[in-house]
Structure formats: structure tokens, C-alpha cells
Amino acid sequence: MRFISIKKITVKNIPLLLFIFTLVIFAYKMYISRGGDNTFKKKEEKNLEYTSNNNTQEELSTWKTYNNTNYRFVIKIPNLLLERVYTGQQDYLFFVKFEENKFSEEKGVALGVTDRTVAQEVEKIRTDMAKDFSINPKESNIKVDGQDAVRIDYEKVGELEARSVVVVRGNDVTISVSTVPEQIERLIKSIDFY
Numbered sequence: 001m002r003f004i005s006i007k008k009i010t011v012k013n014i015p016l017l018l019f020i021f022t023l024v025i026f027a028y029k030m031y032i033s034r035g036g037d038n039t040f041k042k043k044e045e046k047n048l049e050y051t052s053n054n055n056t057q058e059e060l061s062t063w064k065t066y067n068n069t070n071y072r073f074v075i076k077i078p079n080l081l082l083e084r085v086y087t088g089q090q091d092y093l094f095f096v097k098f099e100e101n102k103f104s105e106e107k108g109v110a111l112g113v114t115d116r117t118v119a120q121e122v123e124k125i126r127t128d129m130a131k132d133f134s135i136n137p138k139e140s141n142i143k144v145d146g147q148d149a150v151r152i153d154y155e156k157v158g159e160l161e162a163r164s165v166v167v168v169r170g171n172d173v174t175i176s177v178s179t180v181p182e183q184i185e186r187l188i189k190s191i192d193f194y
Contacts, residue, residue: 063190070094071113072171076190078106078183093173107161107180109187114174121167121174122150129165133157144168144191151188153181166191 063076066083071094081098094113100106114121122139129137129152138153149168156162164184167176170193177187 063186066098066111068094068113071173071175073175073191073193075111075177075187075192077109077187078104080104081106081108107183109183110178112176114176115172116174118148118150118167118169118174121176122152125152125165125167125176129154129163132160133163142166142188144188145170145193147193149188151184153184 063078065074066077067074077098080101080103082101082104084097084099086095086097092112092114096111098109098111100108116124126137133154134157135155137155140151140153142149142151144166145168147168147170149166152165152167154163154165162181163178164181165176165178166184166188167174168191169175175191177184177191179187
């Protein structure tokens, strides 16, 4: 088999070169789609290895990854939610809401970063939520990315929808994530400190 020299590229050889180029691109895409050598993708796969819901892995794969490089964590967020960053929000170092809109199919998510401890943040949430939710929440100790965390579940009250909040500490900050109970488990599984 003779290789085509760059000097000998002619109009007659262009279809063969296009075929080879297409074949290389196809092989590369297949390599990447099957895992390839992508360290970040392997971290995402680690977070998807659970079976609390048969559809959870598929649902998470369609969610987008939110990467906070300042506080070094990633979390999966439902697609098509509008991201709004709030400054000076209730003594949080950082506060962002992913809000519903006419295109989104999922419920909104709120995420706060603070230098308070987990216990202090849980107490703050209890105090803040007591204004709207008259029923005491259900609290449970859980693990998030190997860290001790607290999950707080509020039942629906009147017009207010049920809420679930997870509070976890990593990288010397505490993050609290709030959404509806139907989405909280997927969010918990996707949190990864780096």
C-alpha cells in the first residue's frame, strides 16, 4: 500500500482523504462516547452509580453540570433553568438560584455557600423556614460525596410546595441546596467536591 504524499494530493485523491478524515472523526467520537480517557467523565460516572430510581441515571445524564470553581464543587442542575446569581444575599458568601421558566420541565433549585458550620446553617434554615412552614420538618443525617450532611424535608403547607434542603460541608465552606423532594435525591448524588 502506498501512502499519498502531500506533494501528490490531486483532485482525484480528495474523496479518499475525506473518507479517511471522516473515519478518524467517527472513531474518535466512539472512543469518547465509551468513556475514553476523560478523568472528569469518570468522576461523573462515579456519581451516577446508584439505584434509588430506575430513571435517575438517565435523568441525570440530561441535566447540566454546574461547576463552581471558586468553592471547588460540581452539581448537576436540571436543564433549561435560568441561572441568577444574587449578591449580598442573607449573609451568604455566594447565592444562586436556578429558576423555572416557560421552557423548563423541572422545578427550581437554590444553592447557597456560607462559612457557617453545618449545625449553624441547619439552625438558620429552621429559623427562616419556620416563618412559612408551621409543621416541624423531618431531619436525617446522610452522606454527600463522603461527607456528613443533613437533609431537611418540609411537607406542603397551603399554597407552598414541599421543599427539601441538604446541607453539607466541603473545602472549608458549607453549601445548602434546596429544591422539591422529587429532585433532591438526584442533586445529592451529583454533588462532588474537588
